[in-house]
Amino acid sequence: MGTGLDRRQFGLSAAGAAIALAAGRDARAQAGPITRPVTLVVPFAAGGSTDVLSRIVARRLSEKTGLSVVVENVGGAGGTIGAGRVARAEPDGSTILMATVATHALNPLMAKERPYDPVADFAPVSLLATVPNVLLVNPKVPVKSVQELIALLKAEPGKYSYASSGVGTPLHLSGELFKVLTGVKMEHVPYRGGGPAMTDLIGGQVPIMFDVLSGAAGFVRNGSVRALAVTTRTRVGSFPDLPTIAESGVPDYETYTWNAVFGPAKLPQPIVEFLSRELQAVIAEPAIRERLSDLSAVPVGSDPAGLAAQVKSELEKWAPVIAAAGLKQT
Structure with a gap:
């Protein structure tokens, strides 16, 4: 019996070794x-x-x-x-x-x-x-669309500023492209990251912000901030009712x-x-x-x-x- 058990154990061990060897070969083959x-x-x-x-x-x-x-x-x-x-x-x-x-x-x-x-x-x-990035405003800013924001900024040039996560970031450049294509004037307020910028947007220290949608989504959903539009060419599946800036009257606008x-x-x-x-x-x-x-x-x-x-x-x-x-x- 001992010999038979030893043989069975040897057979299982050999089979296991063969499987491990084959798996190793497969992994190396997959690794190209x-x-x-x-x-x-x-x-x-x-x-x-x-x-x-x-x-x-x-x-x-x-x-x-x-x-x-x-x-x-x-x-x-x-x-x-x-x-x-x-x-x-x-x-x-x-x-x-x-x-x-x-x-x-x-x-x-x-x-x-x-x-x-x-x-x-x-x-x-x-x-x-x-x-996608997203254009946000503090809920107290009296606008609910991109066109209303453009009209407000043109009526009171230089009065409003926008926040971003820092100088030279994609979000800063999203704001600069918006200014170039619409002709509005806004001062850029750079922060050391999106978190501090969002805190000040919610608190009303800054009225407008460009942010990454993934970071802003929770604040948009709970009403802490108002989203006007996403910056991509097409709408985003997670916010299907949110228009794009391009379809809101700025046809050449696209950033992400x-x-x-x-x-x-x-x-x-x-x-x-x-x-x-x-x-x-x-x-x-x-x-x-x-x-x-x-x-x-x-x-x-x-x-x-x-x-x-x-x-x-x-x-x-x-x-x-x-x-x-x-x-x-x-």
Whole structure:
């Protein structure tokens, strides 16, 4: 009996080893051309919308491919420190970047000396999602639409100010584009983050604010602030009754934040194609799309060419706005 049990145990052990070996082979096959653990650099502090989205995507990418995908927050200088680190990384797929419109358009356009070239120093992989911004007012401001706000600002030029999460942020530029396209005058009041700005908007210290919809949603729903419109070209599923600024009489207006993955320049094409394919598959999953929608993000999942076109379009759009606002460092 002892011998039979030993044989059965040996057989089970051998079968287990075979399964483990096969699983290891499958994981290596799924991991494709990348042979090392992957660090996804998030160029902002932990806890923000980019960080949350990154962790959702990293976890699922790791599960799908068998790769170890770790998120590392490398904040500072509006995202340029983390982005610069990836630009200088070894192009082997082990270090990739979760970028935004700030890292790949706004900051490079405003910098006196670019810390990196947003086009030449990176390999585009995939545009994962767009995140709408929203135009808000304190409920005591006597307007309920974009056109009413424009009329008020033109009737009393210079009287009203708008808040954002800081100088040179996508939200600041959303306000500057609004001024350029409507001809209104508003003073910009920069804050050190969206939280303090929202506190002052609710308290009435500042009457108008541009914010990321994912951060403002709760305050809009509980009536602490009034949302006039979203900044994207089309309406947002989480607030279907909220119009866009474009449909509210400013037809050329469109701004949003986005999240996209880049590698360093000279990343081999097989690695680019592998990462792009796997990331597109992650974003296409219903459960992931639902989680992103809960964050008021709009899932995209583009190929590398689509992301390259996005960067080119953003650079062309924001260059004249930054010049008009006097934001270019001298």
